[in-house]
Amino acid sequence: FYPLGRIVDTREVAETVAFLASDRASGITGAILPVDAGLTAGCRPFIEDILGGN
Structure with a gap:
């Protein structure tokens, strides 16, 4: 899912x-x-497929 291979840490945000x-x-x-x-x-197209967007 994530190109960086991980989710973002709250400290990074x-x-x-x-x-x-x-x-x-x-x-x-x-x-x-x-x-x-x-x-x-x-x-984006992949995310829209997951979320059910157009």
Whole structure:
């Protein structure tokens, strides 16, 4: 399922949130940043099949 071979650890999500809330990320606006171990990278049709989407 996961291209990285594992699920994302809660610490990784927290570190991403902390970075995005910091001054170092001041140039990032209006972006969606998946933190999902690569699950959505190029796997959209497969995910839609699993979730029953169109």
